[in-house]
Amino acid sequence: MATFIVRRLLLMGLVLFGVSVLMFCILLTFSPERRAAAFVTSPQQARDIPKIIIQYGLDQPVYIQYYRWVKEISAGNFGYSTVAVSPVSEAFMRYLPITIEMNLFSTPLIIIIGIWLGTQAGIHKDKAIDQVTRIFAIIGWSLPTFLFALLLLMIFYGLFKLFPPGVLSNSVEMFIMNNPEQFIRYTGMYVVDGILNGRLDISLDALRHLVLPVVTQVTVVIAILVRVMRSSMIEEMSKDYIITARAKGADRKTTCFKHARKNALLPAVTVAGWLVALSIEGSVTVEVIFNRPGMGQWLVQSATQLDIPVILSVCMFLGLIYVTTNLIIDVLYAYIDPRIQLS
């Protein structure tokens, strides 16, 4: 087990190194003036770009530049974001909770509903529930996320005035801005902070703003899980050990859930990494459309305004997340499948 994890950690390091090289290649396509922004930490410094070019050796050979860039990043200096008007690391702390909050709601829903729907569709192959799920799955991954979100906004905000975009209503937002001492932002997630501050009305307001983003996220990401779960369920149901179980006298429920589903979950675990990637992409789109100031919106704004340090550090960060989740998935997989021995 230990050797397995060490080997995976080494591989992880290799991939992260690759990501940093890739990002550095992207950085190199910009002029030294633009690149300098990746090294400054304050607006004052930003005025002295030529100085920075010399200070960080941006006119020097590529490998020296790469070395210095990595050194800065590992020291925690990710540069200055002109979009956020603050150092990248500080802005991170501000934007990340918004994104995490949304995913805290959508991820459990995706997993629970996805596995349930996939199982049901697999058990009742070609029956009504399977057909309905199939249609939903095809729609789920044919509907472009941004269009789906726009349509939801049109109907539930424009027509019914139910769920507005943004994270909080204007009045609530004004209140928080004017009375920072009455609403302490412990976590940066409004639903949680509302509870911690004893202001359930703020939590509810934040929840209301979360409905459409979460619905969009779940609809778009769930399709793949349902499909994988369905097909692996169908495959497991046709295996011989199911017959053995039935010949033993197991009822339908036991054969489906105790025998088939446990085995069918294994392939579903392997797409978890894919689900993470889809959730990240979904977050980006959803935040742009519903005007939620999270990582995704920040990233897109930075892309349109050429805020290079943000793009680079967000990519590095996402790379880290991806590699870590994959490590966790591998360990988890080995844990639930007795056939795999980590040695």
Added chain:
Amino acid sequence: MNLSRNPRIREFKFTLSRIFSNPSAIIGSLLLLFFVTVAVLAPVIAPPKNHRNPYIIPHKGYSSVPKPPNKENIFGTTAGQYDIFYGAVWGTRTAFRIGIIVVAIAFVLGAGMGTVAGYYGGAVDETIMRVVDVFFAIPFLVLTMAIVVAFGRGLDNIIVALTLVVWRRYARVMRAGVLTVRDQEYVQAAKTIGVSDTKIMLRHILPNAVFPVMVIAFMDVGSMVITAAFLSFVGLGAARGYADWGQMVALARNYIVGPADDPLRYWYTIVFPGGCIILFVLAWNLFGDALRDAFDPKMRRR
């Protein structure tokens, strides 16, 4: 030789009948046929005003308030008075251009890399697959966006960026397929009688491992159009007034919710270009889904 007895042809006929017994394939192929027709006949359906660059949507006036469908603009106009019908028609060509170019190049690149990695194994495999891992570490949309930023905004750069990112999946799936085929007896047999590596890869391995990748590629044509549309939507793609569905949705962005008394007043600004994107993607996905069922040996004979 009697053609109908050739097992390959018989199998192909069976595959065709399998595909077209699936209602989603029929809907998908009809939709595709429709889009191809529109793309081919674009100059007839919507005669260009600007002959040097027909992709520029003609517009009368600069008013930022969209106009509803009328005799002159049967789908209405967007903000800036761009004709939605013209954009929808010529946008079909843009969509095909994005989807087909990206997927075709990435397919050759990815499937080639995957085959080489899977066939030779060892250090070659290790190197190629670690590069693929690096590309996989960053979500598709984010990496594409980063590359577009590096190369500068514009539709052509979006195509380049998408190609540079999407090959990674073909390489991985292709390699997995090649690995299972590589150790089959007939490949071993070909090796023992001294067939060259290139020939083995092209004649024996590719045809038997390429189908899963082809199905994915087929369905990716739609995804490419979605991603390109989103990038155009946020302002990284086509310029204002270019016949591109994503860009047209971007023009509709401020008119999604109309005035309080008539919230859906500007529905046409989003429904027409948005509907085009959805149907286009649906067409490829429906057809791809049927293809997958037809080629999947586990589902095939059920």
Added chain:
Amino acid sequence: MGNILEIKNLVVNFYTYEGVVKALNDVSFSVDHGSTFGLVGESGCGKSVTARAIMRIIQEPGRIESGQVILYPETVDGNGSVDLLKQSEAYMEDLRGNQISMIFQEPNAALNPIMSIGDQVAESFLFHQKQILCETILSELSDGQHRPSKAVLMCLKTIYGKAADDGDSFFFKLLGSVPFLRNWDRRLKSVAIRRAVSLIGKLGIPQPERIVNLYPHNLSGGMKQRIVIAIGLASNPLLLIADEATSNLDVTIQAQILELLKILKKDGISSILLITHDLGVVAETCDRVGVMYAGNICEIADVREVFEAPLHPYTRALLKSVPKINQDDRLASIPGNVPNLVNPPSGCRFHPRCMAALPICRHEAPALVNAHGRHLVACHNSSVA
């Protein structure tokens, strides 16, 4: 000696994409109490389908169209008979693994790969012998070896007492859906595992305490087959169906397993339905033999009769194709192929390959008739010997 199982005019079809596969076409035979009945035939002739139809575990897209599967469970009442095809699914669940059980062809696939051996064997006890398990626990509790506090003891006694009465009542369904309380049956499981250990030990597997904690992939093929047999034997069934139970094993292990079956039959199971394509196995173990071809029964007779005086041309051809030690000339084979059961040949399904075919065979299927003694044959031309 009466029948334990009688199958009458069983018809099973599979509705596949290519068409309707007529897998069983009017199959009838009966198994005597205390005997071993062998069902032989080439692969794909419908032997396994018959076995599965008896237990009603045919998988999609198969369907039992008509016929009767009559069980004579002596133990229930003197001469009662039950048509299994008419019973409810719940009745069948109760019967499977309890009165009729089955052991399977492919031990590698027949065991759930992610469930421990112990759990898989114990499942049979949990399904069918809850009451006995509960009584064991109750007696252990009053034994007072490891006494918990009085209140807990009372609680446990009530619960297991209740479970011994009716383990499927609403109360236990409710209990099963509450977290923590859901674990009330942990004791039940541990008793079941203990029984599994002793059963596995009886089948001649060394270190059963260790085996129960392993997973199928840790065991060899022969071991796995013994486990599959253990699952089949868990509740001392009236009838054991062995579906090619030895076909995929090495010859030495095959012999061991057959020996095991013989011993088991001596001390308990009343009857065995042995399905195989191996005539050697049939000669060694069976009392009576049914020969199947393409979904039909061709011939049923006592084992000596079949080997010494076969009446059906297919049986004769089958016997000729078995290699013999002192044989010098080429091994005979049956010309032609097993027919495609989507479009089976008209009349007698064997006629295209039959050496003794008459014109009538082409359009009229022969009925299974008694030739002499207890020798049944379905052939228009069975007099040709």
